Amino acid sequence: MxxxxxxxxVKDVVFGEADSFKDGILTINKQAAIDYLMGEDEHIxxxxxxxxRPGDDTRIVPVIETxxxxxxxxxxxxxxxVTGDLAPCGDGELKAFKGCCVTxxxxxxxxxxDGVIDMGGEGAKHTYWSKLINICMVGETDEEDERxxxxxxxxxxxxxxxxxxxxxxxxxxxxxxxxxxxxxFDPVLKRSPERAGLPNVAIVLQPxxxxxxxxxxxLIYGWxxxxxxxxFVSPTEVLDGMMISGSFMPASSKWSTYEFQNxxxxxxxxxxxxxxxxxxxxxxxxxxxxxxxxxxxxxxxRNIALNLGVDYxxxxxxxxxxxxxxxxxxxxxxxxxxxxxxGISNECTGRDGKSQPLVTLDEKLVxxxxxxxxxxxSELPACKTVIGCLEAxxxxxxxxxxxxxxxxxxxxxxxxxxxxEDNNWFCGDHISGFSVKTMVEx
Amino acid sequence: xxxxxxxxGFPIVQMCNLIPVAxxxxxxxxxxxxxxPYPLGDPNxxxxxxxxxxxxxxxxxxxxxxxxxxxxxxFKVKI
Amino acid sequence: MKxxxxxxxxxxxxxxxxxxxxQEPYIVEGAIGPGLAFNAALxxxxxxHTVVCGDNFMGSNTDEAxxxxxxxxxxxxxxxxxxxxxxxxxxxxxxxxxxCKAVMEQLGVxxxxxxxxxxxxxxxxxxxxxxxxxxNSAAKMRKDVGTICKYVxxxxxxxxxGGADAEGYFPRGIRHELFLEDKRENTAAYRGVQMLxxxxxxxxxxxxxVIPKKDVVPIAPAVKxxxxxxxxxxxxxxxxxxxxxxxxQSASATRWGRYDISKMDRLAKGEFKTIHAGFxxxxxxxxxxxxxxxxxxxxxxxxxxxxxxxxxxxxxVGTGTTEAEASRMAKEIxxxxxxxxxxxxxxxxx
Numbered sequence: 001m002x003x004x005x006x007x008x009x010v011k012d013v014v015f016g017e018a019d020s021f022k023d024g025i026l027t028i029n030k031q032a033a034i035d036y037l038m039g040e041d042e043h044i045x046x047x048x049x050x051x052x053r054p055g056d057d058t059r060i061v062p063v064i065e066t067x068x069x070x071x072x073x074x075x076x077x078x079x080x081x082v083t084g085d086l087a088p089c090g091d092g093e094l095k096a097f098k099g100c101c102v103t104x105x106x107x108x109x110x111x112x113x114d115g116v117i118d119m120g121g122e123g124a125k126h127t128y129w130s131k132l133i134n135i136c137m138v139g140e141t142d143e144e145d146e147r148x149x150x151x152x153x154x155x156x157x158x159x160x161x162x163x164x165x166x167x168x169x170x171x172x173x174x175x176x177x178x179x180x181x182x183x184x185f186d187p188v189l190k191r192s193p194e195r196a197g198l199p200n201v202a203i204v205l206q207p208x209x210x211x212x213x214x215x216x217x218x219l220i221y222g223w224x225x226x227x228x229x230x231x232f233v234s235p236t237e238v239l240d241g242m243m244i245s246g247s248f249m250p251a252s253s254k255w256s257t258y259e260f261q262n263x264x265x266x267x268x269x270x271x272x273x274x275x276x277x278x279x280x281x282x283x284x285x286x287x288x289x290x291x292x293x294x295x296x297x298x299x300x301x302r303n304i305a306l307n308l309g310v311d312y313x314x315x316x317x318x319x320x321x322x323x324x325x326x327x328x329x330x331x332x333x334x335x336x337x338x339x340x341x342x343g344i345s346n347e348c349t350g351r352d353g354k355s356q357p358l359v360t361l362d363e364k365l366v367x368x369x370x371x372x373x374x375x376x377x378s379e380l381p382a383c384k385t386v387i388g389c390l391e392a393x394x395x396x397x398x399x400x401x402x403x404x405x406x407x408x409x410x411x412x413x414x415x416x417x418x419x420x421e422d423n424n425w426f427c428g429d430h431i432s433g434f435s436v437k438t439m440v441e442x
Numbered sequence: 443x444x445x446x447x448x449x450x451g452f453p454i455v456q457m458c459n460l461i462p463v464a465x466x467x468x469x470x471x472x473x474x475x476x477x478x479p480y481p482l483g484d485p486n487x488x489x490x491x492x493x494x495x496x497x498x499x500x501x502x503x504x505x506x507x508x509x510x511x512x513x514x515x516x517f518k519v520k521i
Numbered sequence: 522m523k524x525x526x527x528x529x530x531x532x533x534x535x536x537x538x539x540x541x542x543x544q545e546p547y548i549v550e551g552a553i554g555p556g557l558a559f560n561a562a563l564x565x566x567x568x569x570h571t572v573v574c575g576d577n578f579m580g581s582n583t584d585e586a587x588x589x590x591x592x593x594x595x596x597x598x599x600x601x602x603x604x605x606x607x608x609x610x611x612x613x614x615x616x617x618x619x620x621c622k623a624v625m626e627q628l629g630v631x632x633x634x635x636x637x638x639x640x641x642x643x644x645x646x647x648x649x650x651x652x653x654x655x656x657n658s659a660a661k662m663r664k665d666v667g668t669i670c671k672y673v674x675x676x677x678x679x680x681x682x683g684g685a686d687a688e689g690y691f692p693r694g695i696r697h698e699l700f701l702e703d704k705r706e707n708t709a710a711y712r713g714v715q716m717l718x719x720x721x722x723x724x725x726x727x728x729x730x731v732i733p734k735k736d737v738v739p740i741a742p743a744v745k746x747x748x749x750x751x752x753x754x755x756x757x758x759x760x761x762x763x764x765x766x767x768x769x770q771s772a773s774a775t776r777w778g779r780y781d782i783s784k785m786d787r788l789a790k791g792e793f794k795t796i797h798a799g800f801x802x803x804x805x806x807x808x809x810x811x812x813x814x815x816x817x818x819x820x821x822x823x824x825x826x827x828x829x830x831x832x833x834x835x836x837x838v839g840t841g842t843t844e845a846e847a848s849r850m851a852k853e854i855x856x857x858x859x860x861x862x863x864x865x866x867x868x869x870x871x
Contacts, residue, residue, distance in 0.1 A: 125700060264708060264710035264711075265710040265714065267710065268708075271714075272714060276718050277717075277721070291460070291461065291462075311721075312717060316713075322460065325462045340720055342713055342716045342717040344709055344713040347696060347730065349695075353695035353696050353697045356466075357696055357730055358730075359463060359466075360462040360463055360466040361466045361733075362466075363735065365728075365732050367720055367728050368728050368729055369709050369716060370730050371709040373696070373698040376698050422698070431709065433711075434708060434709070434710070435709040436700060436701045437698050438712075438729050439696050439699065439729060439730065440684035440696070441692035441694075442682075442684050442697045443755070443757070443837075443851035444851075444868050446848050446852055447851055447854075447868070448740075449738050449739075450855045450859075452865060452866050453741040453742065453744055454865065454867070455868070457868065457869045458870040466735070468735055468736055468737045470738065470740045475869070478799075479800040479801045479804050479871065480805065481758070481811060481869055481870075481871060482812070482869070483804070483811035493817075496811070496814050496816070496817050497817045500814050500818065501821065501826070504821060504827060505747075507752070508745075508750075509743050510742070510743045511743070514737070
């Protein structure tokens with residue numbers, strides 16, 4: 001497979017008469033976009049599009065999703081099984097707008113998996129999104145059944161966001177890209193003989209699939225990953241819209257769709273492919289709750305790796321808490337099979353830093369990267385602008401925010417300042433690989 | 443708590459659902475339960491089915507207390 | 522100019538050697554002995570007073586020694602307290618740990634010390650305070666004083682510190698986040714792939730999370746004759762009488778209760794319930810025996826599989842409860858088990 005992504009670097013996003021991209025300026029006809037999105041889904045009852053730029057004194061909450069605007073050149077939909085018909089991913093040409101993202105925001109109502117993005121000030125460093133121009137899609141829906149539920153599928157807004165990313169991506173369709181990223185992934189059995197001496201490396205991805213009711217979990221080709229068992233896929237499929245993110249995972253441990261599209265650890269493996277290693281591919285697992293399902297996925301990952309002839313693995317989990325059991329088990333089962341592993345995840349050490357960092361431990365885990373701490377407390381001043389609804393932090397059971405605490409009070413104070421746990425930063429621990437945080441003994 | 447009780451010399455068996463957590467913490471004798479909200483009796487099943495399961499697993503736990511072990515052991519249940 | 526007070530043993534305090542180890546504590550103004558080296562290395566801070574105490578006096582009369590020293594210190598302006606460096610002198614390291622702990626707890630002043638890893642003070646106190654990794658003899662004085670002062674100077678100047686490895690002290694079991702410089706080489710993706718490459722080539726690498734050796738408890742011997750055994754039941758699933766008389770908290774519990782079942786064959790719905798906040802309580806409220814299986818235990822008692830059931834069951838709540846509180850509660854429950862000659866225990870957790 002060969003995936004070519006033609007990149008356009010967006011310097012600013014403005015509203016205008018017609019959609020266009022010229023000299024780095026992406027112009028969007030706001031009303032036309034709103035009409036299109038609301039026209040595609042009657043469940044969206046109101047929509048606004050607001051631009052937030054790096055450095056703005058702006059807080060965005062509740063953030064539901066981030067997606068990179070792109071389009072496929074061959075007419076295939078951007079996210080097969082989600083935004084359009086099923087079709088293979090992993091091969092072909094894409095155009096992408098870099099330096100920006102579609103940010104799906106709840107106009108009023110938040111849920112457990114939603115998060116916060118600060119575009120400027122002290123809070124900016126807590127997420128990668130403060131570096132991008134956030135094209136915020138702020139919406140209300142008629143999804144009454146889940147209006148007051150802590151867990152929301154946020155179906156209308158999420159699907160709307162993924163459609164919006166493709167709608168915007170199409171603005172680049174007939175333009176010449178500034179540069180092209182190319183990912184060549186040859187069939188495993190037909191690689192160049194020069195690679196024979198290189199160690200065979202696979203990456204095991206464990207996307208979130210905790211909810212037993214459908215509609216909240218990550219999707220693979222539109223299929224709920226709770227009803228999935230491990231398989232072998234190409235890294236180019238991951239980069240090319242095979243996966244979309246879900247709505248359940250506590251925000252800082254989440255892999256947003258944008259992160260699947262740009263999965264940094266996969267890109268780093270590609271950078272070494274053919275040089276220090278032979279990148280065999282992606283063993284795609286999941287993160288179900290029941291013990292036998294965890295064990296089944298671990299066994300299948302192990303056997304796929306053994307049968308392909310994988311020598312080394314990176315294992316990475318989209319989660320903390322009981323998913324740590326899968327993260328640890330998968331590494332142990334691979335090590336026991338003679339396949340040394342490096343693990344990449346975050347930790348949860350409690351506000352005092354003294355709690356056990358992962359829910360299960362095993363002394364066989366000797367090579368771990370820690371991308372952040374779910375439990376750190378952040379206290380930040382008010383922002384001049386709030387996109388979305390600050391009160392969601394107090395009212396809606398968002399992970400890492402609360403409405404009442406004897407000592408700390410509520411998370412979103414009346415003056416707009418906030419106190420919350422790292423848990424609530426949108427994809428804050430960037431386990432996908434963007435994180436420049438580590439954990440140290442203090 | 444299980445460790446403190448065992449340190450005081452009492453053989454103790456931990457019945458719980460997330461066995462890997464108990465193993466990590468360092469429990470020596472463990473018997474699995476069927477879930478977190480209802481460890482020993484699924485309310486979606488008839489009372490007599492619940493009773494059979496509870497009676498069986500508690501019995502395994504008692505036998506575990508009377509079994510010599512040399513390392514952390516998860517005792518198997520039949521129902 | 523910030524105020525620092527130094528603690529020394531009889532040898533470094535210039536009183537004498539082993540023969541003077543019973544020296545009772547006293548305080549002098551200014552710096553003596555190693556205090557001079559500290560003064561040279563501290564920035565905008567001076568040793569205002571020095572406490573001297575014999576290692577044997579502190580070791581054999583710890584409470585009294587600490588009490589007297591707190592009396593001496595309580596009226597002195599103090600921004601930082603330093604004990605040692607104690608190198609590899611066993612009793613001195615324990616003395617340093619004790620006095621630093623007291624200063625922090627009773628006077629609320631930050632206190633640090635330094636000792637070699639091969640001393641008892643390290644394991645006894647490393648979780649409670651910053652203990653710098655020290656040399657094995659007084660020949661390392663300048664180095665150890667330097668390490669301590671580099672850290673103390675940062676703290677007194679309000680600068681951030683870099684963690685156990687960077688500052689040179691023993692890990693305390695406290696892990697926090699650290700932001701690295703924002704560049705590709707510091708991304709988790711790059712770090713992960715580079716760590717793998719090193720591992721593949723058998724080159725040294727540093728894991729970012731060291732998994733500690735498991736703290737296993739020696740296996741208690743099996744019950745010899747179950748048919749004569751007294752069995753007690755414990756649970757962390759929050760099963761309590763419906764009025765929760767012991768006011769056990771639904772999360773982060775610090776209280777436990779014990780409930781008389783001597784006249785019961787099972788737990789009755791409406792008499793018992795669960796107060797655990799971490800799961801749907803419906804099943805347990807409908808039938809508390811699904812968490813606390815008194816009915817099964819009575820059946821086994823009647824059959825003669827066990828000798829008898831201990832007449833109380835013990836309850837607390839497991840969610841959010843700290844290890845420290847759980848440990849304390851267990852220690853409070855144990856005497857009741859011993860009193861009734863309980864032979865073995867079943868713990869049900871949710």
